[in-house]
Amino acid sequence: MEIGNTTDFTQGLNTVWVLLGAFLVFFMQAGFGMVEAGFIRAKNTCNILTKNFLDFCMASLGFFLIGYALMFGNGNGFTGLKGWCLFGLDPIANGIPLYAFWLFQAAFCGAAATIVAGGMAERMRFPAYLIYSFLISAFIYPVVGHWIWGGGWLSKMGFADFAGSTVVHTVGGFAALVGTSMLKPREGKYAIDGKSNVIAGHNIPLASLGVFILWLGWFGFNASSTLSVGNGSLIGRIAINTNLAAAIGGIVAMATVWKRFGKPDLSMAMNGALAGLVAITAPCAYVEPWAALVIGATAGYIVIRGVELIDKLQIDDPVGAFPVHGICGIWGTLCIGIFGKASLGLANNGFVYGGNPMQLGIQIVGSVSTIAFVVVSMSIVFKLIDLAVGLRIDREEELKGLDIGEHGMEAYGGFQIFSTM
Amino acid sequence: MKLVVAYIQPHKLKDVKHTLYKAQVYKMSVTNALGCGEQHGYEESYRGIKFEVNLLKKIRLEIAVNEDFVEKTVNAIIEGAKTNQIGDGKIFVLDLPECIRIRTGEKGKKAIG
Numbered sequence: 001m002e003i004g005n006t007t008d009f010t011q012g013l014n015t016v017w018v019l020l021g022a023f024l025v026f027f028m029q030a031g032f033g034m035v036e037a038g039f040i041r042a043k044n045t046c047n048i049l050t051k052n053f054l055d056f057c058m059a060s061l062g063f064f065l066i067g068y069a070l071m072f073g074n075g076n077g078f079t080g081l082k083g084w085c086l087f088g089l090d091p092i093a094n095g096i097p098l099y100a101f102w103l104f105q106a107a108f109c110g111a112a113a114t115i116v117a118g119g120m121a122e123r124m125r126f127p128a129y130l131i132y133s134f135l136i137s138a139f140i141y142p143v144v145g146h147w148i149w150g151g152g153w154l155s156k157m158g159f160a161d162f163a164g165s166t167v168v169h170t171v172g173g174f175a176a177l178v179g180t181s182m183l184k185p186r187e188g189k190y191a192i193d194g195k196s197n198v199i200a201g202h203n204i205p206l207a208s209l210g211v212f213i214l215w216l217g218w219f220g221f222n223a224s225s226t227l228s229v230g231n232g233s234l235i236g237r238i239a240i241n242t243n244l245a246a247a248i249g250g251i252v253a254m255a256t257v258w259k260r261f262g263k264p265d266l267s268m269a270m271n272g273a274l275a276g277l278v279a280i281t282a283p284c285a286y287v288e289p290w291a292a293l294v295i296g297a298t299a300g301y302i303v304i305r306g307v308e309l310i311d312k313l314q315i316d317d318p319v320g321a322f323p324v325h326g327i328c329g330i331w332g333t334l335c336i337g338i339f340g341k342a343s344l345g346l347a348n349n350g351f352v353y354g355g356n357p358m359q360l361g362i363q364i365v366g367s368v369s370t371i372a373f374v375v376v377s378m379s380i381v382f383k384l385i386d387l388a389v390g391l392r393i394d395r396e397e398e399l400k401g402l403d404i405g406e407h408g409m410e411a412y413g414g415f416q417i418f419s420t421m
Numbered sequence: 422m423k424l425v426v427a428y429i430q431p432h433k434l435k436d437v438k439h440t441l442y443k444a445q446v447y448k449m450s451v452t453n454a455l456g457c458g459e460q461h462g463y464e465e466s467y468r469g470i471k472f473e474v475n476l477l478k479k480i481r482l483e484i485a486v487n488e489d490f491v492e493k494t495v496n497a498i499i500e501g502a503k504t505n506q507i508g509d510g511k512i513f514v515l516d517l518p519e520c521i522r523i524r525t526g527e528k529g530k531k532a533i534g
Binding site for chain 2: 399400404408410413416418419420
């Protein structure tokens with residue numbers, strides 16, 4: 001038996017590793033779909049799943065035609081400008097075949113796009129969503145990606161975001177915030193006197209399956225972002241950090257909600273685990289396991305207070321997309337500047353190791369500029385879509401449900417789903 | 422004694438409960454119902470095949486009241502359920518010969534109140 005030389009073998013092994021990650025991140029699409037479907041009402045389930053399904057299709061297309069060139073092609077500090085449809089690019093990217101690298105990145109792009117579906121659930125028109133999902137994956141996400149991962153101005157500055165707390169989650173979370181604010185709350189969510197009404201999710205088992213799928217997928221999301229196996233020490237550290245942050249996020253969120261409202265609410269505990277995962281995404285490679293626990297625990301607390309805060313502001317986010325992805329995305333990004341260690345591959349030591357605020361300052365600049373770009377560009381995108389095809393469905397259709405109104409079919413055919421909301 | 426039976430749109434239940442509460446009517450039974458009236462059904466399609474859904478989802482309210490509360494109850498239901506569109510529903514007022522409270526064995530007017 002003959003095997004090729006060790007360079008070939010190493011590249012092959014790294015390719016398998018990255019593709020495994022790509023497949024896991026792709027499966028997170030199913031996780032998002034289940035979480036969102038479970039947290040909304042039965043009458044809109046078909047609609048949210050169609051959005052989840054189609055946005056990955058749209059993201060694949062947009063990221064192939066335009067997105068990859070903007071994100072990773074040669075260009076200037078603001079955007080890449082080469083490699084439309086992957087033409088004219090080096091067949092090897094970052095030590096692995098371009099096509100494998102593309103698939104991994106396309107799966108990330110799909111994740112950013114699908115976060116928004118949950119925030120805008122139960123009242124957004126389907127054609128508007130299709131247009132939105134193409135635009136975010138072809139233009140908005142890749143530009144931020146270029147700044148941070150494609151050699152753009154933030155990466156030159158020393159900004160670090162290992163697996164995408166900013167690139168994926170801050171982008172998705174703030175796009176969701178802009179969208180859900182523009183859409184206004186769902187019918188019946190806020191009473192005339194300002195009181196917030198419960199619009200309970202219809203299937204908690206489905207939502208918890210979704211959280212487990214996301215947790216599983218996150219191991220690919222973070223650990224495969226190394227793009228190589230190395231001697232295994234880095235991917236091992238990332239995997240344990242990812243797991244610890246999720247676990248303690250769930251515990252702290254449950255404890256917080258238990259103390260504040262008297263009962264351990266499963267839906268909030270699950271939001272806490274997701275918050276921990278979002279927060280550890282950026283620092284997973286640069287921190288010790290004890291720091292992962294601190295990061296996950298704080299994220300679990302932040303997400304509960306975030307859900308309460310936006311409800312108080314009467315921003316109706318049915319699945320908590322903004323508190324989980326937006327707020328904890330920022331927190332995770334800043335945590336690099338606090339808990340990051342230079343000996344683990346970071347440019348500067350974090351604040352707790354020597355008290356130098358340099359890295360923290362850079363992280364703040366990166367986070368703030370990403371938020372500013374996303375808020376401005378997504379406001380324009382949603383405004384244009386609103387003018388072109390309309391963003392929100394009419395009241396009667398909302399009451400009847402988007403399954404019938406948009407798709408003419410029901411998620412649970414043969415069952416009588418009654419809803420007085 | 423009268424029994425007020427009303428069929429209303431499911432999503433108007435909250436409004437009707439609110440108006441009934443304002444009219445000091447605190448007791449009711451609610452069931453899910455399917456029905457059709459002047460409002461025709463809607464069309465669904467499944468894998469390219471269309472079909473008519475004729476029986477629509479409705480809410481059936483039953484409220485047993487003494488004579489002096491009939492008018493108030495009916496008005497409250499109308500106030501809460503009315504949208505001026507086909508499908509708002511109907512109210513039936515029936516005579517109620519007897520009413521017994523199980524816990525105490527009280528009968529008639531007392532049992533209702």
